[in-house]
Amino acid sequence: MKQAQFEAAYTPLWNEIDTLLGKRAEGREALPEQYRRLCQCLALASQRGYSPQLVTYLHGLVARCHHALYGVAAERPAVLLQWLRVDLPCRVRAEWKLLLVVLLCLLGPAIAIGVLVWHDAHNAFMFASPQELTHMHQMYAPSSFKTGRGGSEGDLQMFGHYIWNNVSIGFRTFASGIFGGVPALVSVLFNGMKMGVVAAWLSLDPATRSNFWSFVVTHSSFELAGLVLSGLAGLRLGLALVKPGRLSRRRALQEASVQMYPVVAGAALLTVLAAFFEAFWSASAFAPAVKYSVGAVCWALVFLFFGFAGRGKGAHATR
Amino acid sequence: MNFLLDGRLSLTTPEGVRLQLVPAGPVVRAYAWAIDAIAWGTASSVLIGMLGVLIPSEKMFSGVAAVLYFLAYWSYPVFCEIYAGGRTLGKRAVGLQVLRADGLPVRWRESVLRNLLLVADFLPLFYASGLVSMLCDRHFRRLGDIVAGTQVVYRDKPPKRVEVPNAAPLPLPFPLTAEQQRALADLFARENRLPHGRMLELADIAAPLTGREGEASLERLRGMAAGLVR
Numbered sequence: 039m040k041q042a043q044f045e046a047a048y049t050p051l052w053n054e055i056d057t058l059l060g061k062r063a064e065g066r067e068a069l070p071e072q073y074r075r076l077c078q079c080l081a082l083a084s085q086r087g088y089s090p091q092l093v094t095y096l097h098g099l100v101a102r103c104h105h106a107l108y109g110v111a112a113e114r115p116a117v118l119l120q121w122l123r124v125d126l127p128c129r130v131r132a133e134w135k136l137l138l139v140v141l142l143c144l145l146g147p148a149i150a151i152g153v154l155v156w157h158d159a160h161n162a163f164m165f166a167s168p169q170e171l172t173h174m175h176q177m178y179a180p181s182s183f184k185t186g187r188g189g190s191e192g193d194l195q196m197f198g199h200y201i202w203n204n205v206s207i208g209f210r211t212f213a214s215g216i217f218g219g220v221p222a223l224v225s226v227l228f229n230g231m232k233m234g235v236v237a238a239w240l241s242l243d244p245a246t247r248s249n250f251w252s253f254v255v256t257h258s259s260f261e262l263a264g265l266v267l268s269g270l271a272g273l274r275l276g277l278a279l280v281k282p283g284r285l286s287r288r289r290a291l292q293e294a295s296v297q298m299y300p301v302v303a304g305a306a307l308l309t310v311l312a313a314f315f316e317a318f319w320s321a322s323a324f325a326p327a328v329k330y331s332v333g334a335v336c337w338a339l340v341f342l343f344f345g346f347a348g349r350g351k352g353a354h355a356t357r
Numbered sequence: 358m359n360f361l362l363d364g365r366l367s368l369t370t371p372e373g374v375r376l377q378l379v380p381a382g383p384v385v386r387a388y389a390w391a392i393d394a395i396a397w398g399t400a401s402s403v404l405i406g407m408l409g410v411l412i413p414s415e416k417m418f419s420g421v422a423a424v425l426y427f428l429a430y431w432s433y434p435v436f437c438e439i440y441a442g443g444r445t446l447g448k449r450a451v452g453l454q455v456l457r458a459d460g461l462p463v464r465w466r467e468s469v470l471r472n473l474l475l476v477a478d479f480l481p482l483f484y485a486s487g488l489v490s491m492l493c494d495r496h497f498r499r500l501g502d503i504v505a506g507t508q509v510v511y512r513d514k515p516p517k518r519v520e521v522p523n524a525a526p527l528p529l530p531f532p533l534t535a536e537q538q539r540a541l542a543d544l545f546a547r548e549n550r551l552p553h554g555r556m557l558e559l560a561d562i563a564a565p566l567t568g569r570e571g572e573a574s575l576e577r578l579r580g581m582a583a584g585l586v587r
Contacts, residue, residue: 091546195420197420
């Protein structure tokens with residue numbers, strides 16, 4: 039068969055496939071059958087030595103069909119819920135050793151520095167500049183500590199600030215973890231250090247003590263959980279590079295990132311939740327007793343969630 | 358068909374068709390990045406300027422702007438890659454696309470991971486890690502690509518079909534191999550991109566086939582090329 043006859047015989051098929059590819063996925067029921075005929079056309083055209091342009095054209099059409107047919111993802115509308123209810127807590131529990139390491143990195147310096155500062159206030163200047171401490175002190179001093187920030191506008195401003203700042207820190211902590219996990223741990227350590235200094239410094243002065251603790255008690259539950267999860271995910275990624283086990287390093291990195299993807303998403307969601315509480319609740323005008331009780335409930339929720347959610351539900355079901 | 362020793366990645370589909378991908382190197386990706394950065398900067402400043410007009414309150418404006426800035430900063434490449442065929446504006450302009458290692462379009466997980474890891478590629482200074490990783494990797498993958506299992510490749514333009522040479526078909530004096538026939542057909546498909554002098558030179562080389570030289574040889578060649586098709 040000459041090329042001209044071949045083209046005349048099959049051009050309607052090729053044009054039909056071309057229009058089908060332009061449509062949305064619903065109208066493509068006929069595509070698999072036509073794709074097989076197209077592949078046969080391509081095989082014939084290249085075997086019979088038809089012109090390279092024709093072969094390239096058919097090849098391009100085949101490639102587009104391949105994408106359209108094999109590239110569709112199965113619809114999983116409940117996947118986010120499944121992650122949050124099952125995968126996130128299960129994967130965090132599965133990495134309990136790393137979780138302990140990250141917690142130690144956060145709480146170790148926080149408690150040690152806190153005790154040091156509590157013991158002798160001058161020690162605070164080893165870890166923070168005097169200006170910073172004065173600024174912190176002023177923020178929580180009764181004279182300037184306003185409950186409510188002048189209406190919802192100020193709350194919204196702080197919400198935007200917390201989202202941009204804190205969630206980005208979480209993402210950076212995770213991503214930088216790829217370098218052996220060290221930068222992720224350093225980020226957690228640094229935050230723990232700062233937390234220890236500020237908490238101890240503000241607790242020393244009875245004037246700021248109550249203001250500070252009632253402010254942070256609620257949102258710190260979600261925010262610290264988010265930070266710990268980001269650090270955990272980053273450390274896991276770094277360990278895949280340092281200690282890949284029986285996999286190649288590349289493969290280990292990919293496996294670790296698949297495992298940690300819900301954890302990173304969970305960390306981001308927790309940080310957003312924390313920003314929400316920090317902006318709209320922590321500075322509200324409720325009495326400290328109310329804030330402490332809500333804070334206690336939030337902390338209990340975090341512990342219960344990561345301790346018990348998703349137990350016995352067939353972990354690692356989704357990828 | 359001969360397969361040349363080049364940098365292309367060959368993937369075989371279940372139907373036995375070989376798809377070939379050309380990985381994109383650091384320079385062209387840096388161009389795409391620069392175009393993206395300019396487009397992103399312009400779009401976000403215009404948007405923020407418009408917001409400033411719409412929201413008169415200073416505090417409210419800075420809050421809304423920070424949230425929008427956050428969303429735009431982290432999600433712009435992800436949305437582009439998922440909903441625009443693996444191409445941000447810069448990649449579209451330069452002719453690149455992001456694909457998974459198996460040659461299929463990226464999905465949420467791959468896209469999110471590779472763009473989060475952009476932070477790691479940036480460290481310690483202006484994408485130094487990403488550059489080192491690209492130079493060491495066979496497929497020019499940066500760290501984010503390695504972790505997410507993706508790659509950036511050149512995107513072929515959808516090929517057009519070319520008309521056959523307009524001449525009276527002539528029979529071949531002796532049989533040609535498929536390879537030689539293909540070379541002949543290819544020559545006339547590319548005729549409008551070659552200068553006439555070059556066509557004459559090539560027609561001279563084909564003297565054993567046509568038995569003529571110069572213009573006459575070219576005309577006979579054209580006829581034979583038409584004869585291959587019709």
